[in-house]
Amino acid sequence: MRKLALLFPGQGSQYVGMGKELLERSATARSVFAEANEVLGFDLQQIIAAGSAEELTRTEYAQPALLTVSVAAYRVYMEEIGVVPAYAAGHSLGEFSALTCAGVISYPDALRLVRRRGQLMQEAAAEEAGAMCAVIGSSRERIEAVCVQASNSDERMVVVSNYNSSEQLVISGHRLAVEEAARTLESDGARISFLKVSAPFHSPLMHSAAAKFREELAACTYGSFEWPVVANVTGKPYESPAQITSLLTQQLTAPVRWDQTMQELCDGGVSIAVELGAKRVLTQFMKSDAKSIVCYPYEKAAELDLLRQELAPEQLEQARRLAANNVVTRCLAAAVCTKNRNWDLEEYEQGFVAPYKQVQRLQEQLDETGAPPTEAQMREALELLKQMFITKRVPEQEQRERLVDILKQTGTTSLFSSMLADSEHLHALEPC
Template structure:
């Protein structure tokens, strides 16, 4: 069984997708469609930078989706059908890429939603008020306890991502994150590292962004997925449009349950996971979550031919 996964923020790199766009007209058409939807040449930033422009949340989110869908369109031009996959899943913004791949949302609407999402998440919290940190080598229960003990009224921290392989990410008010980091180190964490992010994603501080996304999603036509989506906040499959809207809103403030999502797919019989788009982050995480999984990152023309050869 096969699952397609789609990367989240942090996987971007200047020049990503260029080789695919040069090799496949179908892939170039995706970048053109995203440019048209946004009314600007985001593709120029994707291919040529500068890096600080691509890294901006408002650009990185639609850019990563564009690359993922360009790769997928190239795969389809070589005969691959999305319905060959048993599940799709995406890490944070990658969930939007997964939904576009599963034909629930058009590429143009997905680009516009991700631009709104990036703007809303950046605007939700003043710079410096929030923070995120990676906690390495500490059990989830212990991190939960550290977050609870570090939280005070209007000064809170929570687990934002369970990435698997002993890696958890916490997010919230800067002071609470700092206290939780110290508590995690005292509890035996191997490392507690502040992350270079511009906002405390997937925390209660993102509530204004969730409200904005609720309005934006209500205005978009969403169709049932042609392949079940294992969604971030449930780590369970959904396919109905109203379930999609609800969970995309909850995802803004809720936890990315990535390890549980991968474990769910493995329990259903998935033994092969293809990461479609830029980078290899999810491929590495899959192997750490379940060593029986065969992970493949597909981001360049040669990757496509190698992956499709696996299917016979």
């Protein structure tokens, strides 16, 4: 089966009304938004749905808003498509979304972290007059040289903050230095566009925010990776959760190396990518620099139809069909789309990561042979799923409902009815 990557957009992709179709069609998406409101203590959903563009652009709101939309899109994707990724990557703020969906940061912790990150970045921006500007149509070497020329002190500095693609870089720093560099590059023939952001992200002007944010990161507990996540700072997958505090701190002042991220996905054999969140900025970057990867946005219902019917290659379509009829594949999807409530790293490693990998190996065996799963393989996958549910501390009612759903949709209720503790759910099932 071809390898798939999930991509998560960053700040600048937000817009008033984003996520509307997800909310309208999915109870899962609505629960993600409701949880955000509860954790943050204010009505984030209202700001997203009906706030002003100016309010939503404020980094303290934009960051939790984008995280919420991406997590909602991911959970809906896992229910509607269910193809487990080989990699995940997020652009800037999107790296938090990627880490959350990979099971490393709990959703409540991620909400609190990005809210605080936004506040600290806003405070740092208030200390300096900063700006960011996208540059299109100039070489990397020329842009870097112009930034050096326009920087003459700690009070007048501009740097490359985003290596987005071969066609687009972003510069960031003190406003006067950014404006000078932009004028020079524009006179060279480059196209420039000042970004509507409230802080000079990924530049030395964020040092004060980074120092404070490190403390917030260090206080969190991190789980294991359910699949590799590519870090912005290195352009390589995280090696362990122990790197998170360091790399996410560095990310505030270091450039986003999205060009290297795309190359890493290509080198890793990824051939399909799905952008989960607002707009389709990352899809455009992939079309520019990662032509071997077909990338699809996943925000609106029409895009779901394209992914399923028009754009999905044969292998992905086969995986989708298997997800509808294969107990083993369904167990993989159910394992990752349920909320985790257990942040004991050792317990999670033993009780979730290890059994999840066992189910993955079962699925790989089935993919290699093309044979349907045997009763023994299905039973093993279901038992491992129950173990993963217990480790994630999924409520018993939800455990039963998800198991019932798997058995009902795969036509295997009669085979495995003894695995369901609550007989009332069995009586409610249609005959299989």
